[in-house]
Amino acid sequence: MTSVSIRGLCASYGPVEVLVDLSMDVPSGSLTAVLGASGSGKTTLLRTLAGFLRPTAGEVTFGDTEVVGPHTWVPPEKRRVGIVPQEGALFPHLSVAGNIGYGLFRKDNATERVKEMLDLVGLQGIENARPMELSGGQQQRVALARALAPAPEVVLLDEPFTALDAGLRSRLRDDVREVLRQVGTTAILVTHDQKEALSTADQVAVLRDGRLVQMATPQELYAHPADLEVARFVGSVVELPVLATDAERGVRTAIGWVPVSDLPLRSLDSSDVAVLRPEQLIVTDADGTESGDSALVVHRSFHGHDCVITLELPDGFQLPVRVMGAHVPEMNAKVGIRIEGEALRYY
Amino acid sequence: MSLRARLRQQPPALLLILGTITAIVALLPLAYLFVRVWEAGISRIVDVLWRARTAETVGTSVALVFVVTGLCLVIGIPTAWLVSRTNIALRRTWLVLVSLPLAVPSYVAAYAWLAQFPWFNGFWAAVTVLVLVSTPYVVLPTAAAFRAADPALEEVARSLGQGPIRAFIGSTLPQAWPAAAAGALLVALYTLSDFGAVALFRVDAFTRVIYASYRGSFDRVSAAVLALLLVALAALLVIAERRTRGVRRRWRTSGGTQRQAVTVALRGPARIGAFAWLTTITVLALGVPLASLINLMTRSTSLNLDLAEILSAAATTAWVALMGALLALALALPVGILAARYRTRSVRTIESLSYTGHALPGVVVGLSLVFMTLSVFPGIYQTVLTLAVAYAVLFLPKAIGVTRTSVATVSPVLQDTARSLGRGPVRAWLSTTGRLSAPGIAAGGLLVFLTAMKELPATLMLRPTGLDTLATQMWSRTEIAAYGQAAPYALALIVVAAIPAWLLSRTMTSTHG
Numbered sequence: 001m002t003s004v005s006i007r008g009l010c011a012s013y014g015p016v017e018v019l020v021d022l023s024m025d026v027p028s029g030s031l032t033a034v035l036g037a038s039g040s041g042k043t044t045l046l047r048t049l050a051g052f053l054r055p056t057a058g059e060v061t062f063g064d065t066e067v068v069g070p071h072t073w074v075p076p077e078k079r080r081v082g083i084v085p086q087e088g089a090l091f092p093h094l095s096v097a098g099n100i101g102y103g104l105f106r107k108d109n110a111t112e113r114v115k116e117m118l119d120l121v122g123l124q125g126i127e128n129a130r131p132m133e134l135s136g137g138q139q140q141r142v143a144l145a146r147a148l149a150p151a152p153e154v155v156l157l158d159e160p161f162t163a164l165d166a167g168l169r170s171r172l173r174d175d176v177r178e179v180l181r182q183v184g185t186t187a188i189l190v191t192h193d194q195k196e197a198l199s200t201a202d203q204v205a206v207l208r209d210g211r212l213v214q215m216a217t218p219q220e221l222y223a224h225p226a227d228l229e230v231a232r233f234v235g236s237v238v239e240l241p242v243l244a245t246d247a248e249r250g251v252r253t254a255i256g257w258v259p260v261s262d263l264p265l266r267s268l269d270s271s272d273v274a275v276l277r278p279e280q281l282i283v284t285d286a287d288g289t290e291s292g293d294s295a296l297v298v299h300r301s302f303h304g305h306d307c308v309i310t311l312e313l314p315d316g317f318q319l320p321v322r323v324m325g326a327h328v329p330e331m332n333a334k335v336g337i338r339i340e341g342e343a344l345r346y347y
Numbered sequence: 348m349s350l351r352a353r354l355r356q357q358p359p360a361l362l363l364i365l366g367t368i369t370a371i372v373a374l375l376p377l378a379y380l381f382v383r384v385w386e387a388g389i390s391r392i393v394d395v396l397w398r399a400r401t402a403e404t405v406g407t408s409v410a411l412v413f414v415v416t417g418l419c420l421v422i423g424i425p426t427a428w429l430v431s432r433t434n435i436a437l438r439r440t441w442l443v444l445v446s447l448p449l450a451v452p453s454y455v456a457a458y459a460w461l462a463q464f465p466w467f468n469g470f471w472a473a474v475t476v477l478v479l480v481s482t483p484y485v486v487l488p489t490a491a492a493f494r495a496a497d498p499a500l501e502e503v504a505r506s507l508g509q510g511p512i513r514a515f516i517g518s519t520l521p522q523a524w525p526a527a528a529a530g531a532l533l534v535a536l537y538t539l540s541d542f543g544a545v546a547l548f549r550v551d552a553f554t555r556v557i558y559a560s561y562r563g564s565f566d567r568v569s570a571a572v573l574a575l576l577l578v579a580l581a582a583l584l585v586i587a588e589r590r591t592r593g594v595r596r597r598w599r600t601s602g603g604t605q606r607q608a609v610t611v612a613l614r615g616p617a618r619i620g621a622f623a624w625l626t627t628i629t630v631l632a633l634g635v636p637l638a639s640l641i642n643l644m645t646r647s648t649s650l651n652l653d654l655a656e657i658l659s660a661a662a663t664t665a666w667v668a669l670m671g672a673l674l675a676l677a678l679a680l681p682v683g684i685l686a687a688r689y690r691t692r693s694v695r696t697i698e699s700l701s702y703t704g705h706a707l708p709g710v711v712v713g714l715s716l717v718f719m720t721l722s723v724f725p726g727i728y729q730t731v732l733t734l735a736v737a738y739a740v741l742f743l744p745k746a747i748g749v750t751r752t753s754v755a756t757v758s759p760v761l762q763d764t765a766r767s768l769g770r771g772p773v774r775a776w777l778s779t780t781g782r783l784s785a786p787g788i789a790a791g792g793l794l795v796f797l798t799a800m801k802e803l804p805a806t807l808m809l810r811p812t813g814l815d816t817l818a819t820q821m822w823s824r825t826e827i828a829a830y831g832q833a834a835p836y837a838l839a840l841i842v843v844a845a846i847p848a849w850l851l852s853r854t855m856t857s858t859h860g
Contacts, residue, residue, distance in 0.1 A: 013356065047763075050763065050767055051766070051767075052763050052766070053356070075766070075771075075772075076763070076766040076767050077766050077767070077768075077769045077770055077771055077775070079767070081767050082767065082768075083763070083764055083767045085760045085763070085764055086760070089758055089760040089761055089764055091761060091764075091765075091778075091779060092783065093782060093783060102765070102768050103767075103768030103769050105769065146764075146768070147767075147768075150768060150769065
């Protein structure tokens with residue numbers, strides 16, 4: 001098994017810098033998601049790892065083998081990297097078996113290996129089908145089988161699920177994760193979809209403007225994002241202006257004191273906010289609030305499994321609250337708010 | 348995003364070198380003309396330009412271009428509307444019939460008219476034949492634009508209180524106009540470069556004057572100066588044509604699927620009028636030449652045709668055209684790949700230089716290569732190689748266009764994936780991009796081959812002594828008014844030319860339909 005280590009990677013297209021001094025470690029056998037908005041450099045990172053793009057500086061090692069270095073450049077065909085491109089990108093002129101067997105050079109046991117791979121991805125008996133005849137999900141499974149057939153050291157997945165519809169996407173996601181776990185290959189998944197990153201990966205690397213902003217487990221990333229932008233990127237947030245701080249009680253906001261674990265030792269700034277997830281705000285019956293104030297329900301948007309209501313505080317400040325189940329307050333009802341847990345952070 | 352980033356990547360050096368060679372070959376004839384003219388000195392150039400004869404030539408060519416283009420628009424737009432938006436019977440058949448004249452080379456049409464009506468001659472005869480032959484350049488794109496026109500605009504105009512005719516003029520016609528204008532510019536370029544019709548009808552336009560002064564061979568400087576002047580005019584048209592391309596897509600207002608355009612039901616006299624209009628055009632553009640040819644053929648059976656000679660000319664034609672097509676493809680391939688896959692400044696320069704042939708009439712390429720082989724490479728003067736180079740320069744734009752489109756339809760991701768699966772760069776290219784774009788490139792090669800088979804002026808000037816193609820055989824017989832003997836060659840040429848015209852009308856009707 002192979003770990004991937006990236007040190008000081010820089011890449012650019014002409015004058016445009018796309019990766020800036022990027023370093024990260026991907027543990028052997030793990031599934032790491034690289035999460036970023038478009039233009040963050042995540043596709044460039046993937047192309048550099050695959051060997052399609054030559055970085056301007058930096059080193060990449062797969063296990064003990066240096067593939068990119070000051071004097072090293074291993075071409076893509078020698079890297080033993082499997083890639084699963086967007087929308088599969090199967091060879092349209094080859095059958096399913098032809099696609100999966102494309103990277104197998106010892107033809108004597110190719111047929112067997114193809115069958116083995118099809119079993120692995122949960123497709124049987126479609127060896128002779130043409131890519132055109134397959135559904136989007138099936139194409140992705142074949143693309144994964146094709147990438148895994150030559151037993152690569154590292155598998156790179158480039159937004160493999162984005163083209164699929166929602167229901168199919170989550171099932172395929174689980175299946176792909178299961179397959180990767182079975183074969184134990186180190187995998188890197190590039191995506192702009194935070195849900196996909198959080199639900200699939202063992203760890204998530206957040207990229208912004210070609211720089212690594214944070215690398216953490218999904219739980220850690222959601223609960224303790226490195227900055228406000230990451231907090232917004234990986235989930236909905238409630239941003240409460242900070243009115244006062246106190247070493248014991250945390251920060252004071254329009255809805256009362258909110259505990260914060262790592263209060264910074266600096267003076268208060270007018271732009272400071274405490275950040276919470278909407279599900280940390282619990283709606284209670286009127287007049288039971290911690291701050292004493294009650295809030296007014298001014299907007300409701302119903303989503304089936306939950307409902308997001310907008311509450312207006314006496315000073316005019318509005319905040320969204322997620323309410324689960326059937327117990328949704330009426331419009332113009334007066335309610336109280338309780339805070340569960342700590343603020344994510346105070347910025 | 349990854350696609351745009353990919354386009355900005357630097358192309359491989361080998362491709363750039365090959366592409367540069369292509370650009371140099373494409374530029375060679377024009378560059379050599381410049382050198383020749385420059386060597387002659389400014390005073391000689393001014394001399395030639397100042398002659399009354401030069402002004403007359405410019406006047407004749409410009410008048411010819413304006414009259415032919417104007418008439419093609421006047422005839423082409425209503426025809427396009429009839430075959431695309433009305434309920435006229437056999438609409439598909441009419442569309443094919445009105446596009447078929449593209450298959451008749453201008454010199455064949457001119458010959459057919461001349462053989463039947465020997466008094467038919469001069470400026471207006473050339474106008475008639477050129478209009479009949481090139482109206483399809485306006486009809487085909489305009490009909491496609493009419494069919495693709497968003498009917499919602501016309502409906503909105505109607506609901507805002509305009510009558511049907513005003514709504515049509517105000518909303519549908521403007522949607523078709525960019526297509527018609529682009530077609531008109533092609534007509535203008537075709538007319539300006541045409542040699543066959545003007546030479547047969549003895550109209551002293553550029554091409555005929557240049558050819559005559561080359562044949563006279565005592566005044567090469569004036570031929571070269573006139574050739575450059577002709578190229579300058581052609582370049583203006585090419586630039587104008589490029590400009591219209593950007594405008595053509597602006598009329599679809601939003602996404603979403605678009606409804607089929609509504610057909611207008613013609614009744615009574617209007618229907619009869621439409622039928623008469625299409626019939627007249629078809630009879631003049633197809634009926635007259637074909638009837639004339641058949642007439643000549645039946646009479647010429649008594650003239651004991653030399654079948655062996657015809658077959659040998661056909662074989663020779665195929666052989667030299669094949670050389671030309673292969674050379675054009677070999678030169679086009681690196682440029683087509685570069686243009687489809689990379690968007691750097693060097694690639695753009697190479698691509699646009701390789702398109703030089705688009706603005707070079709056959710007479711100009713012929714003239715320049717004659718001069719150049721005589722004084723720089725006497726070893727290849729009047730050889731098949733020189734002829735193949737001429738075909739390649741003239742038809743490179745076609746070959747590059749097709750190669751580029753074929754390569755661009757293959758996702759570069761396939762090639763990347765192939766490399767990750769263990770193939771080296773060349774094998775990865777061959778098994779993905781090469782394999783998948785091969786049919787398209789081959790079709791492009793076929794198109795170049797068939798176009799080269801009917802090329803006349805450059806072939807006349809550059810062919811090795813004793814080598815005869817279908818076009819030159821037909822030409823030499825027509826020149827001595829042996830019309831009957833020319834007929835079988837003319838017929839063979841029409842068959843050769845019909846294939847690409849048929850392909851063209853099919854792609855144009857299917858992609859926009």
